[in-house]
Amino acid sequence: MNKQSARNLMLIISMIASIDHLLAAPKKPNKNSNQNQPPVKKPIKIDTELPLQIFYPGDIKTKFTDIAGLDIAKSCMLDIISYLKDSSKYDAIGAKITKGILFDGSTGNGKTMLARAFAGEVNCPFISMNGASFVEMYVGVGPSRVRELFLIARKLAPCIVFIDEIDALLAARGSDKEYSNTVNAFLTEMDGLFNDNTTIIIIGATNRINALDEAAIRPGRFDRKIYITKPTLEARVQLLENQFKKVKHAPGLDIYYIAQMTTGFSCAELTNLVNEAAIIAVNTNSLWVEMTHIRQAFDRMRNHRS
Template sequence: MGMVKFNIGSVDSFERKLENAQDELGIPQNERIPVAYTTEGSILASVATFLPTILLIGGLLYITKRGAQGGSGGIFGVGKSKAKLFNQETDIKVSFKDVAGMDEAKVEIMEFVNFLKDPKKYERLGAKIPRGAILSGPPGTGKTLVAKATAGEAGVPFLSVSGSEFVEMFVGVGSSRVRDLFKTARKMAPSIIFIDEIDAIGKARGQGGQFGGNDERESTLNQMLVEMDGFSSSDHVIVLAGTNRPDILDPALLRPGRFDRHISIDKPDIEGRKSIFKVYLKKIKTTLDLDELAGRLSALTPGFAGADVANCVNEAALIAARKGAHTVTIVHFEQAIERVIAGLEKKSRVLSPEERKTVAYHEAGHAICGWYLKYADPLLKVSIIPRGQGALGYAQYLPPDIQLLSTAELSDRMAMTLGGRVSEEIHFSSVTSGASDDFKKVTAIATNMVTTWGMSEKIGWLNFDDGQQRFNKPFSETTGQLIDQEVRRIIQEAHDKCKKLLVEKKHEVGLVAEELLAKEVITREDMIRLLGPRPFPERNDAFDKYLDKSKLGDFGKTNV
């Protein structure tokens, strides 16, 4: 019998057609053609079937191999430290001569520099240098700059990392990165580790927001404690950490043997700002005497931190360049200070005549109160030009840097703050919403007088300042009602004092307001021309030292 081989697409279709053909030919069942089936497939098709599985297994083997080669890096290397290494020869060009306005902090931190330069000098006497220091202070005061200057002075490797870089979604990554960081630092010893914003991982344990003993942040903190406490005297690795909130750090982190030095870097006083201005003024082009210019600018910028000073100098240079000037003048600096304090001029915001008049009388109320109240801060400038942050006008004062305020001084300050609203009450049939920020400031002062500073006879010498902002108030409901009454009484007394003064000086308020409407900006010299000399001596020594134009010679005349 012959045999025929061929390929078919579908077995069911072939059998059905074969059966129909044999039925039509009348072939008996016992004589019908037998059919045998065999299945054939290509090697490529077989491999394609198992390709996804092969790729998955290969990928897992590759990842495992990379993890083994990375040591503490783990899968994908996520456990490796992300610290940036700065080397003195290539990166660190900062020294203590570049750090100004924080002499006390530099004295304290010089001990670390001396140890890293000559550790045997201390070790032969059995002394051990503190292993870590917390640099705490408000933002922009130069904590990172001090740490870099320490590394630059000591001439050692400097490892910089942010506290938030230890926190990842993978469990155990933070601890691994801490171990890798300290391992790297020990290999390069003597060296410095700087952890910025350490409160990201150093918060006190057991204060809520955690999820049991396996909390990633807590395990990272525990590893940090172990690594710091595991130093030996021969490690020669110093850990510096910066934070704006030292009060929330874990006590175990601050104990002797870990971060046992606490170096506070506060905002600079007027002399500190002067030295900082000198550092940054050297970098710009100006023909003014730098010492005299730095003194004047430091007096104009109370409360500025180092970063604010740098921003102010840079802004002045930008303004000078924008106007096509060849050098930066005092006018550019004063415009930069105004922009930093009050925001950019909104020239596109056009006020109606009624709005301009209201703003003028509002600012005139502030100015008159500041001029005739004994304990008010020195007035420098009043403006009704709209600026950023929603301000339609502002009055610039120069408060002293160190403030030990009495009840009389606080009363005058509140009265001066309320001067804008009271002036509107006196001169217009209805008031506006422009005094909302003034009310916020007054309420804060009065509340502190009652709850924090013990300046209320009914409340007494108690402090109810709740720094942790708990949900439960630290006083009873009866005491709360009494506090509300005292706050209202203090603000009402300040309002009455302000209203009495502005009613008596209604003519003077009108003179200042009309001058503002005519010139938009008036200075202290304009106030003296309109009202005569201020009846009280200024209590801010910096004002007479740096801003009195009668003592500044030609330099003072450049801004008239």
């Protein structure tokens, strides 16, 4: 081998060694690789003795499309959903979204389900509590529970707080000083939501809206009142179709006819009707639900309603 060939061979060996060194060297992290990635907010562990339920993003699978009917009620909440997903266009024009919503309507028509679906649409934490849980005979307990609830909500913000039977919490104040202090504490906390940038939506459900304290339903607190009606014919058809998907029934069962015969039924009553018919079918050794079982269940429920 001549000198020139030896030099070329040594150069090739040196180049291979350099490449091996580069491949073996640990890669430096790219500082800008996650620059545009939003931070993942881990669920905050809440330690509380309050009688409430907390659902974190991903816990609630229900969406508006899963709820039959209530189209007007759902449409009244679309702007709030839009705000919670992207508030920039509202902030740019100076608009402030309502932070207090009242669901008014008779029991069994989906107020709780609608609130859960609302949380499912925006994929944020959902806190659920009953209004009666704030009312206590011991001095100071009611206001203390109110303050703790809002403290938890601020930790989880942006979030939705749902209070069922809110009339037990915000009924018109009278001579009971402890109760008045509880109402005052709640209204003070609500006012605080409007005075800062904390994104917390309060949803109250009631079937006694006329019993609420006037100060609670004035503008600036519960600005939006949504009436939850009993299902229309079209909604009853959808509800019954959903229920009969879970129950074996005779081929060709006339669901539209059943929807027609159940005028005035609530969502809960329709669910109960199908379940009662299924129980009757089992008790009569039938393989599936037939119209005769529906009629028997209907008569049984009508007797209980009258």
